[in-house]
Amino acid sequence: MLRTSLLITSIIIAIFISIFCFCETSFAHKVTIFAYVEAGKVYTESYYVDGTKCKNSEVEVYNKDGQKVLTGKTDEKGEFNFVPPCEGPLKIVLNASMGHRAETVVSKQDLAEGNAAPKTQPETRAKNVASGRHTYTSPEKKEMSITRHELEKVLNETLDKKLHPIMKLLAESRQHGVSAKDVFAGLGYIFGIMGIGIYLKDIKKQGKNRENDK
Amino acid sequence: MHISEGILSAPVLAAGAALAVAGTGIGLKKMDYDKIPEVAILSSVFFVASLIHVPLGPTSVHLILNGLLGLLLGWAAFPAILVALFLQGILFQFGGLTTLGVNTINMALPAVLCYFLFRNSITSVNNRRVIIGAFCCGFLAVGLSGLMVALSLLFTGQSFLNVAKLILLAHLPIMVIEGLFTVFVVKFLKKVKPEMLEVANATN
Numbered sequence: 001m002l003r004t005s006l007l008i009t010s011i012i013i014a015i016f017i018s019i020f021c022f023c024e025t026s027f028a029h030k031v032t033i034f035a036y037v038e039a040g041k042v043y044t045e046s047y048y049v050d051g052t053k054c055k056n057s058e059v060e061v062y063n064k065d066g067q068k069v070l071t072g073k074t075d076e077k078g079e080f081n082f083v084p085p086c087e088g089p090l091k092i093v094l095n096a097s098m099g100h101r102a103e104t105v106v107s108k109q110d111l112a113e114g115n116a117a118p119k120t121q122p123e124t125r126a127k128n129v130a131s132g133r134h135t136y137t138s139p140e141k142k143e144m145s146i147t148r149h150e151l152e153k154v155l156n157e158t159l160d161k162k163l164h165p166i167m168k169l170l171a172e173s174r175q176h177g178v179s180a181k182d183v184f185a186g187l188g189y190i191f192g193i194m195g196i197g198i199y200l201k202d203i204k205k206q207g208k209n210r211e212n213d214k
Numbered sequence: 215m216h217i218s219e220g221i222l223s224a225p226v227l228a229a230g231a232a233l234a235v236a237g238t239g240i241g242l243k244k245m246d247y248d249k250i251p252e253v254a255i256l257s258s259v260f261f262v263a264s265l266i267h268v269p270l271g272p273t274s275v276h277l278i279l280n281g282l283l284g285l286l287l288g289w290a291a292f293p294a295i296l297v298a299l300f301l302q303g304i305l306f307q308f309g310g311l312t313t314l315g316v317n318t319i320n321m322a323l324p325a326v327l328c329y330f331l332f333r334n335s336i337t338s339v340n341n342r343r344v345i346i347g348a349f350c351c352g353f354l355a356v357g358l359s360g361l362m363v364a365l366s367l368l369f370t371g372q373s374f375l376n377v378a379k380l381i382l383l384a385h386l387p388i389m390v391i392e393g394l395f396t397v398f399v400v401k402f403l404k405k406v407k408p409e410m411l412e413v414a415n416a417t418n
Contacts, residue, residue: 197250
């Protein structure tokens with residue numbers, strides 16, 4: 001018996017070794033892709049659950065009709081950035097090696113908002129200067145609408161700058177999906193299921209005992 | 215080694231689910247009253263083991279311990295792994311509900327296979343035979359799981375050889391670690407509770 005199992009083992013190990021060849025990739029059991037729009041570009045970051053970045057993984061972008069509009073590969077930092085080729089919503093699919101896949105959607109609204117502000121930046125600034133002088137002489141109604149417009153642009157601009165590190169932080173923190181709470185919950189469930197199992201088997205056992213008594 | 219949702223085609227998923235149901239059925243039938251707590255404990259071990267990442271070699275992978283489960287539980291490894299994978303799926307989002315069947319088969323079938331291959335060697339009185347058997351059991355179960363994953367991905371158009379290569383290479387450190395871990399557990403049980411190994415042998 002030992003000889004046969006050893007023989008089988010060595011055959012299987014031989015198969016393994018013959019399959020081997022050096023390749024560099026990284027994988028765990030869950031991947032996450034995180035996307036946000038900024039300055040007219042879509043930024044994506046991809047991670048495995050333990051925080052490893054997905055390097056050289058394929059990213060596909062689909063439009064709302066499900067047609068593939070773009071493909072690309074993540075860089076060394078697991079990042080892939082692209083200029084949206086069409087209107088949203090865009091579905092971004094990450095295909096990491098050996099059965100790992102994640103997807104995320106950038107909505108039309110996100111895309112439009114992220115696009116609008118930065119693209120018009122220089123233009124707005126020029127307008128700001130011009131309208132800044134202008135507003136004093138304008139009727140009240142017009143002044144209100146212009147200042148609000150300006151304010152929106154300036155706010156967008158500043159927010160984009162300030163939010164960039166926060167977005168990055170968010171992307172990094174989202175990957176840590178496993179909490180102690182979940183672990184204990186899982187253990188609790190397992191022992192709960194054990195209890196139900198024992199209970200059911202016990203009913204059967206008692207039933208048999210009763211039959212035997214008769 | 216958990217396959218995510220949205221990758222496999224429906225026939226593969228259905229076949230995996232059917233096989234998993236069959237295996238679990240056999241496991242539940244063979245599992246007797248006194249064994250339930252043992253199954254539950256090993257199921258929790260499997261559940262938690264996947265959170266232990268081993269940063270060795272070029273990659274980062276996690277413990278699986280399906281060899282140990284198979285060795286101690288036999289067919290009952292099926293329900294144990296099914297429950298653990300289900301909970302990993304809903305709590306940690308590892309794998310997914312539709313791929314539950316395929317993932318169960320991928321991990322539990324090698325476990326049961328290794329049980330039949332090595333059950334005799336671990337109850338042997340020959341110390342060397344016990345160590346070799348336990349090591350090979352832990353080592354092989356993970357490797358076979360990797361091959362099963364590659365096989366399931368075969369139908370998605372990925373090249374079997376490439377995927378198998380990747381998986382086995384990444385899991386080589388884990389295979390060695392699990393082999394050693396299984397030896398440690400078996401040696402420990404032999405000293406402390408030898409009847410556990412023998413009961414596993416007798417009831418299945």
